[in-house]
Amino acid sequence: xxxxxxxxxxxxxxxxxxxxxxxxxxxxxxxxxxxxxxxxxxxxxxxxxxxxxxxxxxxxxxxxxxxxxxxxxxxxxxxxxxxxxxxxxxxxxxxxxxxxxxxxxxxxxxxxxxxxxxxxxxxxxxxxxxxxxxxxxxxxxxxxxxxxxxxxxxxxxxxxxxxxxxxxxxxxxxxxxxxxxxxxxxxxxxxxxxxxxxxxxxxxxxxxxxxxxxxxxxxxxxxxxxxxxxxxxxxxxxxxxxxxxxxxxxxxxxxxxxxxxxxxxxxxxxxxxxxxxxxxxxxxxxxxxxxxxxxxxxxxxxxxxxxxxxxxxxxxxxxxxxxxxxxxxxxxxxxxxxxxxxxxxxxxxxxxxxxxxxxxxxxxxxxxxxxxxxxxxxxxxxxxxxxxxxxxxxxxxxxxxxxxxxxxxxxxxxxxxxxxxxxxxxxxxxxxxxxxxxxxxxxxxxxxxxxxxxxxxxxxxxxxxxxxxxxxxxxxxxxxxxxxxxxxxxxxxxxxxxxxxxxxxxxxxxxxxxxxxxxxxxxxxxxxxxxxxxxxxxxxxxxxxxxxxxxxxxxxxxxxxxxxxxxxxxxxxxxxxxxxxxxxxxxxxxxxxxxxxxxxxxxxxxxxxx
Numbered sequence: 001x002x003x004x005x006x007x008x009x010x011x012x013x014x015x016x017x018x019x020x021x022x023x024x025x026x027x028x029x030x031x032x033x034x035x036x037x038x039x040x041x042x043x044x045x046x047x048x049x050x051x052x053x054x055x056x057x058x059x060x061x062x063x064x065x066x067x068x069x070x071x072x073x074x075x076x077x078x079x080x081x082x083x084x085x086x087x088x089x090x091x092x093x094x095x096x097x098x099x100x101x102x103x104x105x106x107x108x109x110x111x112x113x114x115x116x117x118x119x120x121x122x123x124x125x126x127x128x129x130x131x132x133x134x135x136x137x138x139x140x141x142x143x144x145x146x147x148x149x150x151x152x153x154x155x156x157x158x159x160x161x162x163x164x165x166x167x168x169x170x171x172x173x174x175x176x177x178x179x180x181x182x183x184x185x186x187x188x189x190x191x192x193x194x195x196x197x198x199x200x201x202x203x204x205x206x207x208x209x210x211x212x213x214x215x216x217x218x219x220x221x222x223x224x225x226x227x228x229x230x231x232x233x234x235x236x237x238x239x240x241x242x243x244x245x246x247x248x249x250x251x252x253x254x255x256x257x258x259x260x261x262x263x264x265x266x267x268x269x270x271x272x273x274x275x276x277x278x279x280x281x282x283x284x285x286x287x288x289x290x291x292x293x294x295x296x297x298x299x300x301x302x303x304x305x306x307x308x309x310x311x312x313x314x315x316x317x318x319x320x321x322x323x324x325x326x327x328x329x330x331x332x333x334x335x336x337x338x339x340x341x342x343x344x345x346x347x348x349x350x351x352x353x354x355x356x357x358x359x360x361x362x363x364x365x366x367x368x369x370x371x372x373x374x375x376x377x378x379x380x381x382x383x384x385x386x387x388x389x390x391x392x393x394x395x396x397x398x399x400x401x402x403x404x405x406x407x408x409x410x411x412x413x414x415x416x417x418x419x420x421x422x423x424x425x426x427x428x429x430x431x432x433x434x435x436x437x438x439x440x441x442x443x444x445x446x447x448x449x450x451x452x453x454x455x456x457x458x459x460x461x462x463x464x465x466x467x468x469x470x471x472x473x474x475x476x477x478x479x480x481x482x483x484x485x486x487x488x489x490x491x492x493x494x495x496x497x498x499x500x501x502x503x504x505x506x507x508x509x510x511x512x513x514x515x516x517x518x519x520x521x522x523x524x525x526x527x528x529x530x531x532x533x534x535x536x537x538x539x540x541x542x543x544x545x546x547x548x549x550x551x552x553x554x555x556x557x558x559x560x561x562x563x564x565x566x567x568x569x570x571x572x573x574x575x576x577x578x579x580x581x582x583x584x585x586x587x588x589x590x591x592x593x594x595x596x597x598x599x600x601x602x603x604x605x606x607x608x609x610x
Contacts, residue, residue, distance in 0.1 A: 035122060045119075045126040049136050052115045052143050053209065055108050057330030057458050059150055060539025062341050062439065065089070065102060068354035070542040071436075075554050077354035077537070078431050078561075078578050088354075091542075091555075094582030098594040098609055105154040106593055109147040116144035117165045138198040142211040142219070145189040149223055152182045153543055154590040155606060157245040160185055174600035178244045183227050190216040201271035208299075208323060209331035209455070214271055218327045218459035221262040225467045228255035228474070229547035231588060237549075238607040245604065246589065253475065260471035266327070266464045267484055273461045276318060276325045277501040278308045287311070290390030290503025295322045296460070298441055299329070300453045325461040332454030339446040342436045344397050344413045345429040346422055347405040348447025353439075355432040356396055358560040358575060364392040364533055369504040369513015381573035382564055390503035395536055397435035399564045404445045416564040416571075432561035432578050438537050462498060462534055469494035470527050478523035491523055495530055502534070546588050555583035584608065 038044040062069045065079075065088040072079035073091035082089070090096035119140045123133050151158045157179045166172055177185075193199065193216050201213045227248070231237060234251030243249060266273065278292035282305045295302040299322035309315045318324050336348075343349030366377040367387045373379060377387040383400065385393050397403065397413055405411035414422045415433050426433035441452040472480050473491040481490040492514065499512035506512055514526060531544060545551040559581055563574040586608030597603050 035118070039122040039126045042126055042128040045123060045128070046132075046136065048115070049119055049123075049140055052112050052119070052140070053331070055112060056143070056146060056328075057456055058104060058108050059153070060456065060458065062338060062353040062537070064104070067352055070539045071537050072354040074542040074545060074551075075357060075559060075581065076360050076541050077356050077436060078559065079354050080351040081431075091587060092579065092581050094584050094587070096587060096591065098591040098597065098605065101591050101593060103593040103595065105150060105590060106596060109151045112147045113144050113161065114165060116140045116147075117161070117163055120163060121165060134196070135198045138193045138196055139211040141189055141193050142199075142216055145186045145193075145216075146219060148182065149186050149219060152179070152186065152223070153226070155592055156242075156247070156589055157182050159603075172600070174603045176245050176604055179227075179232060179247050180244070183223055186223050187220050190220045201269055202273070202320070204320065204323070208326065209329045212271075212328070214266060214269060214273060215328040215459060217262065217266045217269060218464060221259065221266055221464060221467050222459070224255070224262045225259040225471055226543075226547050228259045228471065230549045231547045235549060237588065242604060242607045246606070256471050256475040260468065260475050263464050263468035263471060264484070266461075267468060267489075272320070272324065273327065273464075274324055275461055275465070275497055275501040276322045277316070277497075278305065278318065279310065279503060280308045288390075288503075290394065290501070292322070293391055293502055294394045294442075296325055296457065296462075297439055298452055298455075299323050299326055299457075300455055301441065326457055327461060327464070328457075328459040330456045330458050332456070334451040334453050336444060336446055336448070336451045338439050338454050339441070339444055339451075342438075342440055343446035344401075344403075344405075344415075344424045344435050346413065346424050347403070347411070347445045349435065350446075351430075353436060355430045356434045356436045357432055357578065358434065358562045360532070360536065361392070361396050361398075361434055361562070363529060364389045364395075365504070365513055367505055368507060369499055369511070375513065381562070381575075382571045384562075389533070391533060393437075395436070395438040397437045398562075399433070401437070403437070403440075404442065404448060406445060406447045415562075416566050418565040418567045420566045426561065426563050433563055434561070436537060457538070462501075463540070465494045465498060466527060466531050466534065470524075470531075473520060473523045473527060478518050478520050491527065492518070495526060498530055498534055549588070551583055551588060552585070555581045555587070557581060 033044065038048055060070060064070065065086040066084065067080040067082045067086050068077060068088040071077040072088040079086065079088045079092060085100050087096060087102040090100055120137060123136060126133065157176045159173050159175060160177045160182060161173055194213055199211055199213045199216065203210050203212050226232065232247035233255055234248055236243060238246045276292040276296050278295065279287060279289050281288040281291050282295065282302050295305065303321040303323060306319050306321050307315055307317050340348060340350050341353030362372060365371055366375050366379065367389065368375040368377060380386055384398055399415040401413045402410050403413065413424055414420050415424045415426050415430055417425050423429050444450050444452050469491040478491055481488055483489065495514060496512050500506065504512045518526060528548065532541060545554045557580065558577040559579050560575050561578040563576055565572050586606065589606045591606055591609040592603065597605050
């Protein structure tokens with residue numbers, strides 16, 4: 001049985017062992033190593049731990065489902081057409097079920113949880129200094145908590161197996177623990193790790209990507225924010241049999257305070273975490289509002305940009321470069337695989353990461369921070385990049401976008417139809433008239449020989465600020481203000497920091513386009529919009545609309561594209577329906593794969609998947 005292979009493991013371990021410590025991304029294939037061999041050698045033992053890091057970012061992989069990731073399973077992007085039924089396609093069309101759903105979350109998480117338990121049970125006999133062993137144990141415990149948090153995010157409460165490594169003759173635990181027990185386990189593990197003082201507040205250099213105190217605190221903040229959210233905090237979602245597996249039976253406002261405090265703990269810890277707010281293009285010195293937002297996607301490429309001087313002559317020191325903002329990172333070797341998933345067809349893209357919807361693209365405000373049609377700038381749908389929030393140009397490939405293609409540095413992508421037709425044409429090269437640009441390095445392209453480290457932030461300081469703003473608004477209200485590190489902070493101030501880093505104009509009132517005197521409901525919507533824009537294509541939106549219990553609105557409606565037609569000197573715009581998404585009540589959670597529940601009748605399936 002597959003589930004037993006995951007939880008029991010095999011007597012012969014066939015794996016990729018990765019060199020330890022500073023070289024843990026340098027891989028050496030080692031097969032047929034049993035436990036005695038691995039844990040009698042310090043390098044093999046450290047490599048065993050390093051391999052557990054390999055899948056920490058699996059859930060937000062851009063081609064997780066083969067023709068897109070979580071971005072195509074929600075209202076961010078259209079999936080690439082395929083003859084195969086994928087999980088992303090099934091979520092978009094409302095047809096997901098236990099038989100066709102991907103089993104990767106269940107399998108990868110429990111496989112890695114078992115690896116953590118195997119490591120913790122054997123590392124003491126490895127020939128290495130005690131301090132290294134203790135540090136590695138703390139990392140393994142964090143990774144185990146990380147994978148449980150991913151299971152909780154997908155399914156709600158799951159079986160917690162503790163430190164157990166089952167043998168084939170053992171009776172397997174398959175009963176699900178409650179949502180509350182899973183939250184307590186994950187948070188408790190992370191807090192215990194923090195108390196040991198074994199992990200650095202911040203990693204640097206080639207240790208970036210490993211567990212740290214900040215990663216522990218960041219995971220606590222994420223889990224507690226989710227636990228406080230409407231879906232889990234007393235909503236009563238589910239059947240009587242499943243309600244305790246999916247949340248708390250009654251609402252408790254104090255859960256929002258716990259989430260607020262957890263985010264504040266990250267913001268006040270040592271390590272100098274803050275937004276990478278830089279407004280000059282690296283290497284040229286040219287003014288570019290919001291350049292730091294772009295650089296954050298490629299921190300290893302811009303790690304040497306540790307200071308910048310603004311237009312007033314003030315020098316801002318950022319000694320860690322973009323890593324000032326990185327709390328936990330999925331490491332990756334240099335390549336062009338991500339660019340191939342996203343880039344325009346004429347630049348070598350294959351569409352396997354999906355195509356951005358106009359609905360998301362239109363949610364980006366204008367350069368003054370005001371929504372389209374409400375500020376001082378006039379919106380032109382034929383030239384949508386003009387006078388826009390700088391994050392628009394960083395995240396979207398639109399008609400007329402200038403970028404690299406092959407050896408051509410300033411190549412113009414044309415998605416229009418009419419007199420000007422290229423392989424990027426709307427309805428042909430892209431079903432939405434747009435491509436996803438986020439995660440594409442400006443110096444690279446899918447059809448170029450130069451690659452970039454394919455690393456991704458999986459906890460960033462921007463997320464923490466937005467978590468803080470949301471929890472503070474829900475518990476204290478929109479006008480809450482306090483002082484943190486000598487800086488005024490609250491829900492509004494957090495949003496202003498995010499928008500300042502994005503390069504939005506501050507305005508005469510210093511509000512960055514945000515309205516003054518917002519009610520709690522208005523602030524809630526402002527925070528949700530900022531999360532949608534700031535964290536686009538990073539795996540957040542799919543889970544956000546569920547924990548907020550708004551997926552029945554955001555996922556039950558038409559998704560749109562942009563059609564620009566150029567005829568002679570005339571250019572016209574038409575919005576069209578790409579696809580109408582369908583959302584069923586059960587889709588607030590992933591179904592547990594059928595292969596797991598059929599083998600273990602006591603493993604309760606999530607509701608509304610019968």
